[in-house]
Amino acid sequence: MGNAMRFDQPPPEPLASALGFLLSWNGQRMAHRFAAALEPLELRPPHFGVLRLIDAAAGSTQQELVDRSMIDPSTMVAIIDELESLGFAERRAHASDRRKRAVYLTPKGRRRLERAMAVAMQSAEEVLAPLGERERDTLRKLLRKLAGVEG
Numbered sequence: 001m002g003n004a005m006r007f008d009q010p011p012p013e014p015l016a017s018a019l020g021f022l023l024s025w026n027g028q029r030m031a032h033r034f035a036a037a038l039e040p041l042e043l044r045p046p047h048f049g050v051l052r053l054i055d056a057a058a059g060s061t062q063q064e065l066v067d068r069s070m071i072d073p074s075t076m077v078a079i080i081d082e083l084e085s086l087g088f089a090e091r092r093a094h095a096s097d098r099r100k101r102a103v104y105l106t107p108k109g110r111r112r113l114e115r116a117m118a119v120a121m122q123s124a125e126e127v128l129a130p131l132g133e134r135e136r137d138t139l140r141k142l143l144r145k146l147a148g149v150e151g
Contacts, residue, residue, distance in 0.1 A: 005025065005028055005032075007032055026127070029127065030123070030124065030127050033123050033127060034119075034120060037119045037120070037122070038116060038119060041116055041119065042112075043112065046071065046075070047079060047082065048113075048116050049071075050065065050076070050079045050080065050083065051083065051105065051109060051112070051113045053065050054089055054103050054105050054109075055105055058104050059094075059095070059102040059103070059104060060102065060103055061100045061101065061102060061103070062076055062080060062101065062103060063100075065080075083109065087106055087108045088108060088112055088113075089109050090104055090106055092104060
């Protein structure tokens with residue numbers, strides 16, 4: 001079934017003048033394109049996010065990954081299970097606490113993440129193509145402000 005919203009043409013008025021709709025539509029459009037671009041790599045956006053988290057801090061416990069993400073614990077376990085079954089991540093005994101499991105990327109996972117990073121950048125570039133560098137910087141600052149992110 002997928003997404004019922006259309007992204008193949010700009011929204012019509014009065015929707016095209018409604019700020020809330022525009023934020024939502026553009027966010028959904030970017031998410032839709034990104035998910036479609038990851039599909040051939042056997043990844044979904046949550047897989048990508050967790051692969052990035054693991055890559056940034058190899059050997060993190062599942063709880064540490066939960067703490068650094070916006071993902072609840074049971075979903076994190078399911079995502080790591082899927083990444084393990086795909087051969088992209090592995091759980092190992094934690095170095096200092098035998099009760100915990102440390103999560104690492106496999107070489108296959110690292111290669112897949114590199115390809116996914118390129119796909120992510122290309123996907124974002126396609127959506128942001130109409131904006132110049134200064135416009136992108138302004139948009140980033142405004143969105144960070146709306147999100148309550150400092151600086």
